[in-house]
Amino acid sequence: xxxxxxxxxxxxxxxRARIDLAALAGNWAIARRHAGARAVIAVVKADAYGHGVSxxxxxxxxxxxxxxxxxxxxxxxALRAAGVDAPVLLLGGVHxxxxxxxxxxxxxxxxxxxxxxxxxxxxxxxSLGRRAPVHVEVDTGMRRLGVPVGEAAAxxxxxxxxxxxxxxxxxxxxxxxxxxxxxxxxAQAQALAVVLEDLRRRGVDPGQVHLAxxxxxxxxxxxxxxxxxxxxxxxxxxxxxxxAPHFAGAGLRPVMTLQTAVTALRRVAEGExxxxxxxxxxxxxxxxxxxxxxxxxxxxxSLGRPNAGGTVLLAGRPRAIVGRISxxxxxxxxxxxxxxxxxQAIVFGAGAPVEALAAxxxxxxxxxxxxxxxxxxRMAID
Numbered sequence: 001x002x003x004x005x006x007x008x009x010x011x012x013x014x015x016r017a018r019i020d021l022a023a024l025a026g027n028w029a030i031a032r033r034h035a036g037a038r039a040v041i042a043v044v045k046a047d048a049y050g051h052g053v054s055x056x057x058x059x060x061x062x063x064x065x066x067x068x069x070x071x072x073x074x075x076x077x078a079l080r081a082a083g084v085d086a087p088v089l090l091l092g093g094v095h096x097x098x099x100x101x102x103x104x105x106x107x108x109x110x111x112x113x114x115x116x117x118x119x120x121x122x123x124x125x126x127s128l129g130r131r132a133p134v135h136v137e138v139d140t141g142m143r144r145l146g147v148p149v150g151e152a153a154a155x156x157x158x159x160x161x162x163x164x165x166x167x168x169x170x171x172x173x174x175x176x177x178x179x180x181x182x183x184x185x186x187a188q189a190q191a192l193a194v195v196l197e198d199l200r201r202r203g204v205d206p207g208q209v210h211l212a213x214x215x216x217x218x219x220x221x222x223x224x225x226x227x228x229x230x231x232x233x234x235x236x237x238x239x240x241x242x243x244a245p246h247f248a249g250a251g252l253r254p255v256m257t258l259q260t261a262v263t264a265l266r267r268v269a270e271g272e273x274x275x276x277x278x279x280x281x282x283x284x285x286x287x288x289x290x291x292x293x294x295x296x297x298x299x300x301x302s303l304g305r306p307n308a309g310g311t312v313l314l315a316g317r318p319r320a321i322v323g324r325i326s327x328x329x330x331x332x333x334x335x336x337x338x339x340x341x342x343x344q345a346i347v348f349g350a351g352a353p354v355e356a357l358a359a360x361x362x363x364x365x366x367x368x369x370x371x372x373x374x375x376x377x378r379m380a381i382d
Contacts, residue, residue, distance in 0.1 A: 014342070018349070021055065023255045025063050043238070044056055093110050093111050093113050103124075141175050172191075173213065215244060238255075241354055261344050262289045264289070274288055274322055289314065289339060291330045292328065297375065304324035304330075311332075314339065
């Protein structure tokens with residue numbers, strides 16, 4: 001069993017996140033197949049999307065993964081502490097000189113987004129007496145991070161000319177690859193192609209070029225001309241969640257199963273309220289089961305809205321979540337079924353798609369995966 005707090009006392013609650021590493025390996029194989037000849041950089045930021053980065057990264061390495069990507073220097077440190085010595089892209093870049101020195105000391109490869117970041121990493125590399133590999137992100141349409149298209153070639157050329165920086169790659173990030181219409185993604189790819197052509201005219205080798213996220217990688221054959229470059233960066237698909245509903249047939253398997261067990265049973269009469277504010281009232285006499293899992297464990301409070309439509313899989317059937325979600329507890333409607341205390345309930349995962357629960361919570365699967373609380377032990381099953 002692995003938890004994200006190694007010194008934590010054993011938790012007697014039945015609430016667990018089971019991490020199916022065989023499913024992870026299967027999803028990796030799907031990504032590998034879609035990538036073709038391109039390298040696959042596994043995105044393991046946010047503690048491997050909440051799954052526990054140590055076990056995930058080690059299993060991916062066993063499956064042949066040779067490069068990872070994270071968002072922060074502390075996430076690089078977690079990989080290094082797990083014994084992962086593979087190249088790690090620092091997607092969020094660095095925030096100041098101290099952050100740059102930390103990143104380089106961890107042998108991370110910072111992704112640069114602007115001139116001040118270039119200067120910070122260059123100065124850090126000079127102070128350490130080394131030449132640091134970096135990538136540069138070009139903002140082709142996300143409007144979030146990255147060098148604007150019109151400024152990108154000049155900044156990348158300065159990186160290539162530096163005595164203390166080594167240009168190892170150029171990338172962009174798709175903003176709308178989860179849509180059926182490829183036109184916006186095509187426009188982004190074409191914008192990056194303009195930058196790459198400018199670099200060629202300047203005699204600058206861009207290094208490894210990568211564009212595709214999970215949605216871009218899982219697209220139909222019509223996407224393939226949008227995915228030039230040497231590498232791809234899948235994230236959420238590795239964990240078995242589809243980046244959009246029309247990718248549901250990709251064959252992905254959920255890696256995390258968030259599960260708990262019935263800790264209390266109540267027979268309620270018609271009209272009786274359940275939970276804070278009595279926002280849900282029993283439509284008729286029946287049973288309510290209490291589960292020891294709540295919003296402190298990552299179950300969204302919004303699932304307690306009247307008629308939200310969220311369910312858990314309990315005793316072989318979907319059961320409606322009723323009443324407000326508490327910090328530590330949730331309640332479900334059993335109608336006339338009297339299940340046993342200790343009966344297992346699956347909140348999401350195997351047999352209960354995280355995408356469906358996310359839709360009921362009016363959020364996305366990504367958020368449900370990463371918000372599973374730190375007090376929920378991760379049980380890695382190899």
